[in-house]
Amino acid sequence: MRDTADILRLENLQVHFPIQGGLFDRVLGRPSGAVRAVDGIDLTIGRGEIVALVGESGSGKTTVGRVITKLAQPTGGNLLFDGRDMSSERGASPLRPYRRRVQMIFQDAYQALNPRHTVFDIVAEPLRSLRLVENDAQLTERVSEALTGAGLNPPGDFFARFPHELSGGQRQRVVIAGALAVKPELIVADEPVSMLDVSIRAQILQVLVDLRDKHNMALLFITHDLPLAWLIADRIAVLYLGKLVEIGSADDITYNPRHPYTVALLNATPQIGGDADRGKLPALQGEVPSAARVPKGCRFHPRCPLAFDRCRQEEPPANEVGPRHMSACWLAK
Amino acid sequence: MTNSFQNKAPLLEVDRLSVDYGLKGNSLRAIDGVSFVLRAGEAVALVGESGSGKTTTAMAIAGLLSPNARVSEGVVRYRGERLPIDDDAAMRPHRWSETSVVFQGAMNALNPVHRIVKQIAEPCMLKLGMSRAEATARAKELLELVGIPADRGAAYPHELSGGMRQRVMIAMALACRPSIIIGDEPTTALDVITQAQILKLLGELRSQLNLALILITHDLSVVAECCDRVMIMYSGRIVEDGTVAEIFADPKHPYTKLLIDSIPNPANGKKMIRPIPGDPPNLVNRPSGCAFHPRCPSAMAVCTTEVPSLDKFGQGRVACHLHQSLQNKVTVHA
Structure with missing residues (x-):
């Protein structure tokens, strides 16, 4: 693959949270375990590429986003940004250049905005704290530019408003404007539209796609919603219990899934007027196991309708099943 | 397309129901003249965005309105008998045994x-x-x-x-053993696979126990999986009512059309989704006339001044001036 084009590369990335055992366990010398939230992920994001990271709750998708934005520290593997290993970088000032280049959009625009700050101050804050402007005129210009980019027109009308004066869609636009203000090269968006009304979602998605088209910004779009991922992303990575089970183009994942978990997710997704492909596999039983007790072998085997002996013993590697299409399943060849 | 429930006697009748919320001395109309009929064993969805009044409608039926809410107009009848929905004590014998609610946050x-x-x-x-x-x-x-x-x-x-x-x-x-279950976004907080399991369970229980279901949701695609009929709400009013098949194949109201178009649907392969311009209205300043007119691509002069009535149209009902003028023309020429 074109190494130079990748803005971000995750190599065997791991985040294990240690479990503090009780006093009794410690006295008895019982081994304390770990929650394997992210358990060895390989993923690349190209410049100007939109990659969707899809998974259920507890799959580790948010932790991946937090590691990329350096809000959490990986316990293993590498995080390469523009060719440089960032996995062990920490501290506010060494990370300042990185934070300019990588920004995050959170799910809940109600909580992400300080209710006592005006829209102007919210959007200006990253510019000030990362020291990207020299004077007030420049600051106003950059804030205006960011608000316009997020679809808040005319920007001047919003400067003095407070978050409570805005609708849900406008609030999410302010969050986006804040991320956009520093002109990042990669945005990590964690469920950016799941709190919004359906009629507003398309507007926000359009803003994100425009950013890519106009500024060649890369986007990691974290979601639990496969149809949404299909709509916005170039590629989709499906995460199950801390590990990627399938990666491929949005169309390959949606129309030609090669992992039983992806198939199950697609089957379970309610759809308008589309049931032609349903019923190929029985619906999944049970729920995602705890990341503190990851099943042996293929971690999906206890719920997999196609599991056989090998799946219970050996963990399947990521097999190439097509051009840029990988599936971690013993049956996918 | 016939609705197999149409011949059955109504189990629940909601008749021109309006609910106001008192707020700092003002009163806000949350739902405005909502009327519909639910028959035994029927599954009906109330779909709308936040502030559309879908939850208020359901809570009014269950007699669970908050203390600052007031039923200002209309009645709810259960098997022909008027329910005391605004009297907490009088409602008590009806709850659980006639109508039960499954709430969102378990x-x-x-x-x-x-x-x-x-x-x-x-x-x-x-x-x-x-x-x-x-x-x-x-x-x-x-x-x-x-x-x-x-x-x-x-x-x-x-x-x-x-x-x-x-x-x-x-x-x-x-x-x-109620005969009506009201599900207030019962699967919204769940993962898709769990959601599918719960929807399947509700469907099985429905046929096993001959339950009628009122499903409150913002998600039209959930409706497609498990309901017979769907009512679309916008700013406190029902704007369209029809069978699930009708609504998805041939939506009549511009809002319904745009809502369906704004849901990504890999089944039809079209990656284009059309954003609905503007924001949902808030209750404090609901637009005059048809509340959807500021966002409607087909709005006419009459839409800004007159509230369209929810009239019978084909098998269902629709509240839109476009269709009213259309139907008037048909009668004139016939």
Whole structure:
């Protein structure tokens, strides 16, 4: 693959949270375990590429986003940004250049905005704290530019408003404007539209796609919603219990899934007027196991309708099943 | 396309129901003249965005409106008899045994310090006059019915997953053999696979127990999976009502059309989604005339001044001036 084009590369990335055992366990010398939230992920994001990271709750998708934005520290593997290993970088000032280049959009625009700050101050804050402007005129210009980019027109009308004066869609636009203000090269968006009304979602998605088209910004779009991922992303990575089970183009994942978990997710997704492909596999039983007790072998085997002996013993590697299409399943060849 | 429920006697009739919320001396109309009929065994969805009045409608029917809400107009009838929906004490005999509600946040709706079997047994003792032993036996039966092994009854809510907790909520709702279940976004907080399991369960229980279902949701695609009829609400009014097949194949109201177009649908392969311009209106300044007119691509002069009535159109109903003028023309020429 074109190494130079990748803005971000995750190599065997791991985040294990240690479990503090009780006093009794410690006295008895019982081994304390770990929650394997992210358990060895390989993923690349190209410049100007939109990659969707899809998974259920507890799959580790948010932790991946937090590691990329350096809000959490990986316990293993590498995080390469523009060719440089960032996995062990920490501290506010060494990370300042990185934070300019990588920004995050959170799910809940109600909580992400300080209710006592005006829209102007919210959007200006990253510019000030990362020291990207020299004077007030420049600051106003950059804030205006960011608000316009997020679809808040005319920007001047919003400067003095407070978050409570805005609708849900406008609030999410302010969050986006804040991320956009520093002109990042990669945005990590964690469920950016799941709190919004359906009629507003398309507007926000359009803003994100425009950013890519106009500024060649890369986007990691974290979601639990496969149809949404299909709509916005170039590629989709499906995460199950801390590990990627399938990666491929949005169309390959949606129309030609090669992992039983992806198939199950697609089957379970309610759809308008589309049931032609349903019923190929029985619906999944049970729920995602705890990341503190990851099943042996293929971690999906206890719920997999196609599991056989090998799946219970050996963990399947990521097999190439097509051009840029990988599936971690013993049956996918 | 005929609706197989049309011949049955109405189980629940909601007749021009309006609810106002008092707020700092002002009163806000949350729902405005909502009328519909629910028949035994029928599954109807109330779909709308936040502020559309779907939850207020459902809570009014269940007699669970908040203290600052007032039923200002209209009646709700159950099997022909008027329900005292604005009188908490008088409503008590009707709750659980006629209409039960399954709420969205199962973790908040369950008591964290009681074992689940006890929580399910409680309405059986209070409402059906069962002894503790009888009620416990009934609770275990109900757990099995919703797919939880009876011995899990000893668990506390925090020991169960989100999907299991929602099953417990459903078991509780069924305890006093109601004929109507109101599901207020019952699967919204769940993962897709769990959501599919719960929707399947609701469908099975419906046919097994001949339950009527009112499903409150913002998600049209969920409706496609499990309902017979869907009513689209916008700013406190029903704007369209029809069978699921009709609504999806041939939506009449511009809002319904745009709503369907704004849902990504890999089944039709089209990656283009059309954003609906503007924001949903708030209740404080609801637009004049048709509340959707500021966002409507087909708005006419009349839409800004007159509220369109919800008139019969084909098999369903639609509240839109476009269709009213259309139908008037048809009658003139006929």
